[in-house]
Amino acid sequence: xxxxxxxxxxxxxxxxxxxxxxxxxxxxxxxxxxxxxxxxxxxxxxxxxxxxxxxxxxxxxxxxxxxxxxxxxxxxxxxxxxxxxxxxxxxxxxxxxxxxxxxxxxxxxxxxxxxxxxxxxxxxxxxxxxxxxxxxxxxxxxxxxxxxxxxxxxxxxxxxxxxxxxxxxxxxxxxxxxxxxxxxxxxxxxxxxxxxxxxxxxxxxxxxxxxxxxxxxxxxxxxxxxxxxxxxxxxxxxxxxxxxxxxxxxxx
Numbered sequence: 001x002x003x004x005x006x007x008x009x010x011x012x013x014x015x016x017x018x019x020x021x022x023x024x025x026x027x028x029x030x031x032x033x034x035x036x037x038x039x040x041x042x043x044x045x046x047x048x049x050x051x052x053x054x055x056x057x058x059x060x061x062x063x064x065x066x067x068x069x070x071x072x073x074x075x076x077x078x079x080x081x082x083x084x085x086x087x088x089x090x091x092x093x094x095x096x097x098x099x100x101x102x103x104x105x106x107x108x109x110x111x112x113x114x115x116x117x118x119x120x121x122x123x124x125x126x127x128x129x130x131x132x133x134x135x136x137x138x139x140x141x142x143x144x145x146x147x148x149x150x151x152x153x154x155x156x157x158x159x160x161x162x163x164x165x166x167x168x169x170x171x172x173x174x175x176x177x178x179x180x181x182x183x184x185x186x187x188x189x190x191x192x193x194x195x196x197x198x199x200x201x202x203x204x205x206x207x208x209x210x211x212x213x214x215x216x217x218x219x220x221x222x223x224x225x226x227x228x229x230x231x232x233x234x235x236x237x238x239x240x241x242x243x244x245x246x247x248x249x250x251x252x
Contacts, residue, residue, distance in 0.1 A: 023122040023130045025150030026112075030251040034155060035108035037247035038166060041240035042233065043100045049231045050099070054092035057220040058085055065212045070205040080199055084213065087191045095184060099173070106173055110165040111155060118162070122149035130252070137249040152248050159245065163236060170232070175225040180218060188217050 026034065061084060067077050111118050122128075128141040128151075137153050145153035155162055177184050192213045196206035 023126065023128060023151055024252060025120065025122060026118070026152060026155070026251065030152065031108050031112055032104065033251045034111065034152065034248045035104040037244045038107045038163075039100070039103035041244055042170075042237060043103060045231075045233055045237060046100055046103075047096060049228055050092065050096040052231075053220065053224055053227070054089060054096075057092065057217055058089050060220070061085065061088060061213060061216055063212075063216050066208065069208045070201060071199070076199060080195060080209075083195050084192065087195065088188060088213075088217070091187050091191055094187070095177075099177075102173065103170065106169050107166045110169045111162050112150075114165055114169075116148045116158075116161065118148060118155050118158075119150040122151040122154060128153055133252070136246075139245070139249070142245065142249065152251050156245050156248055159241065160236070167233065167236075171225065171229045174228045178221040178224045180221075182221075184221055185214060185218050189214050 062081065070080065071077055122145070127144045127146065128137070131137060137151075137156075139156075141153040142156035145151065145157045148154060148158060176182060189210060192210045193206070196209055201209065
């Protein structure tokens with residue numbers, strides 16, 4: 001019985017030593033923090049791209065519209081055009097804020113769920129030592145952690161790999177949202193329908209308005225994915241790299 005108890009004590013002590021020396025994988029809070037480190041910096045590049053899109057889309061919103069088909073009252077036409085400009089402009093602002101809000105989730109999925117997945121054991125072989133609680137990883141740890149696993153130094157070491165995966169997915173998000181039948185054009189159509197209903201337009205007048213506005217807006221959406229991709233960090237935004245690395249290395 002004493003031998004058995006002694007063995008238990010030895011085994012428990014060994015396990016505690018092993019756990020203390022083990023390198024942990026990035027868990028929920030760590031993943032969220034790392035994703036936000038990328039998104040918070042890159043969002044600065046996103047805002048002017050959406051602003052330029054809004055300018056183009058609203059300036060060409062009424063191309064090809066026959067206003068006499070909508071209403072014979074100039075005051076009604078004036079009110080409708082002003083409301084449409086304000087509505088579409090506001091919706092474009094919503095697109096901007098919603099996209100920025102979704103960026104961390106897109107980046108997190110790219111880093112941790114897409115190949116190569118930065119998950120799993122970082123102890124075989126062991127390259128770095130887990131810092132004490134409250135102490136950050138170092139740039140030296142970033143250099144040493146030279147294989148794909150689930151800790152911040154590995155993500156840091158393969159920084160360009162993770163940037164590339166994230167950029168691809170962020171571009172794809174824009175392509176999906178901008179597609180005919182996507183969330184962007186659907187939101188615009190809903191706004192136009194609401195305005196047409198509010199002014200009691202005839203069925204023909206409402207259809208003409210909705211068709212023209214939707215067609216004009218979609219024409220800009222059709223080119224938006226390509227313009228976004230070329231304008232969003234064309235040089236991979238190296239100016240943010242150091243700060244992002246320091247932030248991600250601050251997570252255990």
